[in-house]
Amino acid sequence: MEIVGHSRISLTLGTYSHVAPELSADAADRMGAALWGTGAPATDSDDDRKKEVEGD
Template sequence: MEIMGHSQIAVTMNIYAHVIPAMQQEAASRMDDALGGPGSDELGERDAD
């Protein structure tokens, strides 16, 4: 909000709320890769399946 210069958080959320789910999915995928979660091989890369 402050960085974008919006006077209210509602303005920022109305503009950027659609981005949050994609960011969460990307973060979860990266954590799976880093921790060797399901679908990861020994090098931390996802299977092509």
């Protein structure tokens, strides 16, 4: 609310709470690539995480 300059939280929530999970994951991936130059998505699937832990 403070960052975007809204005077009420209801305005912020009404404006941004409808963003689909796929869009927010894509935005996170793009920001990660822009900031850190990584090609890896921020939203790996559960199967990918298990493989990393198991060492596959």
